[in-house]
Amino acid sequence: xxxxxxxxxxxxxxxxxxxxxxxxxxxxxxxxxxxxxxxxxxxxxxxxxxxxxxxxxxxxxxxxxxxxxxxxxxxxxxxxxxxxxxxxxxxxxxxxxxxxxxxxxxxxxxxxxxxxxxxxxxxxxxxxxxxxxxxxxxxxxxxxxxxxxxxxxxxxxxxxxxxxxxxxxxxxxxxxxxxxxxxxxxxxxxxxxxxxxxxxxxxxxxxxxxxxxxxxxxxxxxxxxxxxxxx
Amino acid sequence: xxxxxxxxxxxxxxxxxxxxxxxxxxxxxxxxxxxxxxxxxxxxxxxxxxxxxxxxxxxxxxxxxxxxxxxxxxxxxxxxxxxxxxxxxxxxxxxxxxxxxxxxxxxxxxxxxxxxxxxxxxxxxxxxxxxxxxxxxxxxxxxxxxxxxxxxxxxxxxxxxxxxxxxxxxxxxxxxxxxxxxxxxxxxxxxxxxxxxxxxxxxxxxxxxxxxxxxxxxxxxxxxxxxxxxxxxxxxxxxxxxxxxxxxxxxxxxxxxxxxxxxxxxxxxxxxxxxxxxxxxxxxxxxxxxxxxxxxxxxxxxxxxxxxxxxxxxxxxxxxxxxxxxxxxxxxxxxxxxxxxxxxxxxxxxxxxxxxxxxxxxxxxxxxxxxxxxxxxxxxxxxxxxxxxxxxxxxxxxxxxxxxxxxxxxxxxxxxxxxxxxxxxxxxxxxxxxxxxxxxxxxxxxxxxxxxxxxxxxxxxxxxxxxxxxxxxxxxxxxxxxxxxxxxxxx
Numbered sequence: 001x002x003x004x005x006x007x008x009x010x011x012x013x014x015x016x017x018x019x020x021x022x023x024x025x026x027x028x029x030x031x032x033x034x035x036x037x038x039x040x041x042x043x044x045x046x047x048x049x050x051x052x053x054x055x056x057x058x059x060x061x062x063x064x065x066x067x068x069x070x071x072x073x074x075x076x077x078x079x080x081x082x083x084x085x086x087x088x089x090x091x092x093x094x095x096x097x098x099x100x101x102x103x104x105x106x107x108x109x110x111x112x113x114x115x116x117x118x119x120x121x122x123x124x125x126x127x128x129x130x131x132x133x134x135x136x137x138x139x140x141x142x143x144x145x146x147x148x149x150x151x152x153x154x155x156x157x158x159x160x161x162x163x164x165x166x167x168x169x170x171x172x173x174x175x176x177x178x179x180x181x182x183x184x185x186x187x188x189x190x191x192x193x194x195x196x197x198x199x200x201x202x203x204x205x206x207x208x209x210x211x212x213x214x215x216x217x218x219x220x221x222x223x224x225x226x227x228x229x230x231x
Numbered sequence: 232x233x234x235x236x237x238x239x240x241x242x243x244x245x246x247x248x249x250x251x252x253x254x255x256x257x258x259x260x261x262x263x264x265x266x267x268x269x270x271x272x273x274x275x276x277x278x279x280x281x282x283x284x285x286x287x288x289x290x291x292x293x294x295x296x297x298x299x300x301x302x303x304x305x306x307x308x309x310x311x312x313x314x315x316x317x318x319x320x321x322x323x324x325x326x327x328x329x330x331x332x333x334x335x336x337x338x339x340x341x342x343x344x345x346x347x348x349x350x351x352x353x354x355x356x357x358x359x360x361x362x363x364x365x366x367x368x369x370x371x372x373x374x375x376x377x378x379x380x381x382x383x384x385x386x387x388x389x390x391x392x393x394x395x396x397x398x399x400x401x402x403x404x405x406x407x408x409x410x411x412x413x414x415x416x417x418x419x420x421x422x423x424x425x426x427x428x429x430x431x432x433x434x435x436x437x438x439x440x441x442x443x444x445x446x447x448x449x450x451x452x453x454x455x456x457x458x459x460x461x462x463x464x465x466x467x468x469x470x471x472x473x474x475x476x477x478x479x480x481x482x483x484x485x486x487x488x489x490x491x492x493x494x495x496x497x498x499x500x501x502x503x504x505x506x507x508x509x510x511x512x513x514x515x516x517x518x519x520x521x522x523x524x525x526x527x528x529x530x531x532x533x534x535x536x537x538x539x540x541x542x543x544x545x546x547x548x549x550x551x552x553x554x555x556x557x558x559x560x561x562x563x564x565x566x567x568x569x570x571x572x573x574x575x576x577x578x579x580x581x582x583x584x585x586x587x588x589x590x591x592x593x594x595x596x597x598x599x600x601x602x603x604x605x606x607x608x609x610x611x612x613x614x615x616x617x618x619x620x621x622x623x624x625x626x627x628x629x630x631x632x633x634x635x636x637x638x639x640x641x642x643x644x645x646x647x648x649x650x651x652x653x654x655x656x657x658x659x660x661x662x663x664x665x666x667x668x669x670x671x672x673x674x675x676x677x678x679x680x681x682x683x684x685x686x687x688x689x690x691x692x693x694x695x696x697x698x699x700x701x702x703x704x705x706x707x708x709x710x711x712x713x714x715x716x717x718x719x720x721x722x
Contacts, residue, residue, distance in 0.1 A: 049571045053713040073573040083720065084568035086497065088504040088640070090479045100493050101574055128476030130504070132641075 002027050002154060002185050003048070007057035010043055010209070018043050018209040020057075025187070027153075030180050032200030032217075033189040034225065040209040041189040042080060045158050048187075049078055061154070074102075077152030079143035079160070087132035091124050091142050094131060095149060102150045109149070115178075116145045119171050137163040144172070148179065155179065157188045161195050173199050193229070197222040236337045264346055271350050275357030292366065293430060295358060296437075300429035301418075302351065303382045307411055310347055310390040335461045339454060342391055343384075351383045367437040374440035375433070377447070384450035392457045395464075490574065494582030495589070501561055505640045508554065508561060515550040515590070519597050522546055522608070531605045534679040540666055540686075543611050546598050548619035548662075550590040551627050556658050558583065558631035560638035563719035570716060577705045580628060584697065587624045591616055614683045615666065617690030623662055625693065625700045630658040632704070632711045635718025 003025040010018040018040045025031060033041050046052045047059055050066045058065045061072040078084070086094055099109040113125075124138055131142055140163050147155060160176075161169050176199055180186060190196045196203065203221055205213035205228065213228075215221070274281070282291035324334055356376060364372035418425040436443050482499060485492035502508040525542035545552070554561075562569060569579065595616040601608040666686045673682030693700070 049567075051567055051570055051713075051716055070573070070575065073571065076571070078571050080567065083565060084571065086501075086565045086568060088501055089497075090477055093479045093500070096479075097493065097497060098572070101490060101572055128478065130477050133477075 001025070002029075002062060004060040004063075005057070006060070008047060008054055008059060009056035010040075010047060010052065011055045016209055018047065020044070020209075020211055023204075023211065023214070025185060027185055028180070028183040029185055029202055030176070030200050031185075031187045031202045031204060032196035033187060033204050033206065034191075034193065034196055035189075035206035036229070038208070039206040041206055042158055043209070044206070045078075045080055045156055045187075045189070048156055049076070049080070072154075075153040076156065077147035077150050077154070078156040079140075079147040080156070080158040082139055082143070084143055084146075085131050085139060087139075088130050090128075090130055091134070092126070094142065095146060098146045098149060104150065112149050112151070113145070115175065116141070116148075119145070119168055119175065121168070135163075137165065137168070140164060141168070148175075151184075153184060155184055155186045157186070159190060160188055161190055161192055169195065193222060193225050197225065233337060233340065236341075240341065267346070268349060268353055271353035272357065275354050276361070278354075278358040279362050292363060293434070295362075296433035297426035297430040299355065299379070299382075299433060300425050302354070303386055304411060304415060304425065306347065306351065306383070307386050307390070308408065310386060311393075311408055314345060314347055314387075314390050314394075316342075316391060316394055331462060331465055334465065335458050338461065339388075339458065342387060345387070348383050348387055351379055355379045363437065368440075371437040371440045374436050374443035377443045378433075378436065381446040381450050385453050388450065388453040388457050392453065392460060395457075395460060488585060490578045491582045491585055494574065494579060495586045498561070498582065498586055501640075502554070507638075507640055511553045512550070514553055515594055516597070518546055518549045519594065522598070522601055526601065526604060526608065528604075531607060534607070536607075536611055536679045536683050537667070537670055537674045539608075539611060540615070540670060540683075541663065543608075543615040544619065544623075544663060544666055547591055547595045547612055547616045548623050550594060551587045551619065551623055552659070552662070554590075555587065555624075555627035555631065557638055558627060558634065559715065560634055560636055560719065561640065563637040564640065566716050566719045570712060576708045576712070577701060580701060580704050580708060583628055583631075584624055584701070587627070588620045591620050591623075610680075611683050614687030614690065617687045617694060618666055619690070621690035621692070621694035621697075622665060625704070626662045626665075627658065628704050629707070632707045632715070635715050637719045637721060 001024050003023075005020050005023040007022070008018060008020045009016060017038075033044070035041050043052070047054055048061075048066065050059075050072075053067070058067070060066070061076070064071055066072050086097065089097065095109060095113060096106075098104075099106070104112070117125075119141055120138075124134065124141060127134075131139060134142065140160070144157060144160055147157065160172060164172065173195065176186060176188070188196070188200070197217060201217050203213070203215060203217055203225070204211055205225070213224075278295065279291050282289075282294045286294050356379065359372050359375045359379070363375060414425070417423045480500065482496045485496045485499075488495065502512055522539075522542050526539060530538050559566070595612055598612050599609055601612065669686050669689055670682040673679065673685060
C-alpha cells in the first residue's frame with residue numbers, strides 16, 4: 001500500500017469539503033479522480049501533498065503521516081496548478097532548479113527531458129521566454145514535465161489534459177501509460193470522462209467530498225459515469 | 232458613458248484583488264498623499280517668506296520666475312520614475328459597442344487624475360495670486376496660471392506618450408531622460424542657464440500676458456499626438472509590451488553553498504526580473520546617500536552616536552527592511568510549488584539568512600565611503616551591520632512567518648500598496664528600537680563608544696546563535712506554513 005487515508009476530513013466554514021473514512025491506493029495503480037466542480041478533488045490532492053491542514057484524520061504515504069514527515073517529497077511528483085511553477089524563470093532554468101534540488105545531474109536531466117520533446121512541440125524550450133509568458137497549455141506542459149522529471153514513485157496531476165491541444169492530449173496519454181509500465185502510482189483528475197476511462201484502471205467518483213463510487217474500470221464504466229453526470 | 236467608466240474605475244479601486252489589504256491601507260495611502268499636498272500648499276502660501284529667507288536681498292518674484300521651468304524639468308524626471316500609465320484595463324472594452332474615440336478620450340481623461348498634476352497647482356498658484364497679482368495685475372496672474380497648467384499637462388501627456396512608445400522601444404525613454412539630464416548638466420555648468428531663460432520668459436509674460444496663450448499649443452499638440460498614437464495602436468498586442476528574448480542565467484558563485492545557494496540564486500532572479508523587487512534593490516543603493524543628510528559634523532565631533540544610529544541602521548539594513556518586510560510573499564505565486572519540493576524548511580530559511588547577510592555586507596561595504604568624513608562612521612557602520620545581520624534578520628524572518636498577504640509581482644513598483652498588511656508596520660518597531668535600547672544607558676553615562684560597541688557585540692552574539700534561531704524559526708515556519716500558503720493562494 002502506497003497511500004492510505006484514515007478518517008480524513010477537511011472543513012471550510014462549517015462545510016465539509018472532504019470526508020473520506022478510509023481509502024487505500026496500491027503501488028502501480030493508475031487512478032482517475034472524477035467529480036463535478038466543488039466535489040473536493042483539488043482539496044483532496046492538496047491534502048495528499050500536505051498543502052492544507054486536515055481537520056481530522058491522516059494521509060499516510062508509505063506508512064508515514066505526510067504532515068509530520070517530509071519523506072514523501074523525495075518520491076512524489078506533482079502538478080496541481082500554476083502555483084507550482086516559478087514563473088519568472090525560463091523553462092530551462094526551472095527544470096534545472098527542479099533537477100538540482102532533487103540531486104539529478106545535468107546529464108541525467110538532459111536525458112529525462114528528451115521524452116518530452118514531442119509534447120513540447122518546439123514551443124517551450126529555447127524560446128527566450130519566461131514561464132509567465134507562455135500560454136496556459138504550455139505552462140501546463142512545463143508543470144507536468146517537471147513533476148515527471150524526478151521519476152517519482154507517486155505522480156499526482158490535477159486536470160493534466162486541460163488546456164492541451166488534441167495532439168498533446170494523445171501524446172500525454174501515451175506518456176502516462178509508459179510511466180505506468182514502470183510501476184509508478186499515478187493519480188489524475190479530469191473532467192473529461194473519455195480520457196479518464198481510457199487511461200486509468202481504477203475510477204474514484206467524488207461528490208461533495210464523499211467517495212460515492214470506487215471501482216476497477218470495466219467495459220461499462222464510461223456508460224455508468226455518463227449516466228451519473230447526466231442530470 | 233464616461234460615468235460608467237469612472238464607476239468601473241472606482242469599483243476597481245475598492246474591489247481590487249486582495250480585498251483584505253483593503254481599507255486601512257487605502258486610507259493610509261490617501262493620508263500620505265494628503266500630507267504631500269499639504270506640504271505643497273504650505274510651500275505655496277509661504278513661498279514668499281521662504282524665498283526672501285533663502286535668497287536674501289533678491290526680489291522673490293524674480294527668483295520665483297527663474298524657478299518655474301526648473302520645476303518642470305524636475306517634474307519630468309520625477310514622472311518618468313513614478314507616474315504610471317492609466318490602468319483602465321482596456322481589454323474588456325475593446326470588443327463591446329464603444330467607439331475607439333470614446334475609449335481614448337476616457338484614457339486621456341483618466342490620466343488627469345494623478346497626484347503629479349495637483350502638485351504644481353498647489354505649489355505655484357498660491358504665490359501667483361498672493362504675490363504676483365497685486366504687483367503685475369490679475370491678467371498676468373491668469374497668464375502665469377495658464378502657463379503652469381499648460382506645462383503640467385504637457386509633461387503629463389509627454390510622459391504617457393514616451394512610456395507608451397517605449398513599450399515598443401526601450402531606448403526612447405533612455406533618450407528622453409538623457410536629453411533632460413544633459414539640459415540639467417548644461418544648466419549646472421552654466422553653459423545655458425535654465426533659471427535665466429525661465430526668468431526672462433516670465434518677466435516678459437508678466438508685462439505681456441496675452442502671449443501666454445501660445446502655451447496652450449503645448450498641451451493641445453501633445454494630447455493630439457497621444458490620441459493619434461492610441462488610435463493607431465489600440466490593439467492588445469501593441470498596448471502590452473513587446474517581448475525581448477529572455478536568457479537563462481546561472482550564478483556559479485552561489486553553487487558552492489549547495490541547496491541554500493541555489494535558493495539564493497533563485498531569489499536573486501526573482502528580484503532582478505520584477506519591477507517591484509528591483510526597485511527595492513535600487514532603493515537600497517540610493518539610501519546609501521541617506522547619511523549625507525543625517526551625519527552632521529558637530530554630531531560626529533561630539534560622538535553623539537545616538538543621533539546617528541537611525542541613519543546607520545537604515546543604511547546598512549535597508550535591503551532587509553524594504554525587501555524583508557514582504558517576505559515570504561515575494562514567492563507567493565509559487566509557494567505551493569516550494570512546499571511540495573524537497574527543499575526543507577530549514578534550507579529555505581537558511582537561504583534567507585544567507586541572502587540578507589550578502590546584501591547587508593555589500594551595502595555596508597559601499598557605505599564605508601563615509602570614512603572620508605570620519606573614521607568613527609566606519610566603526611558605527613560595522614557595529615550596526617553586525618546587529619543587522621545578527622538580530623535584524625531574525626526579526627524580519629520572524630515577522631515574515633505571520634505575513635499571509637499575497638504579493639502580486641506583476642504590478643508596478645511605485646505607490647503600490649498591494650500586499651501591505653499589519654506585519655509590515657509592526658516589523659519596524661523592534662528592529663529599529665532595539666539598538667537604541669542597548670545604546671541608551673551608555674549614552675546617558677556618556678560612553679558613546681561603549682554604546683556602539685555593545686550594539687556590535689549584541690549583533691555578534693546573536694549571529695553566533697544563528698543555528699538556534701534557525702531551529703526556532705524552522706519550527707515556527709512549519710507551524711505557520713498552511714496559513715501562509717492559504718493566504719498566498721487567495722487572489
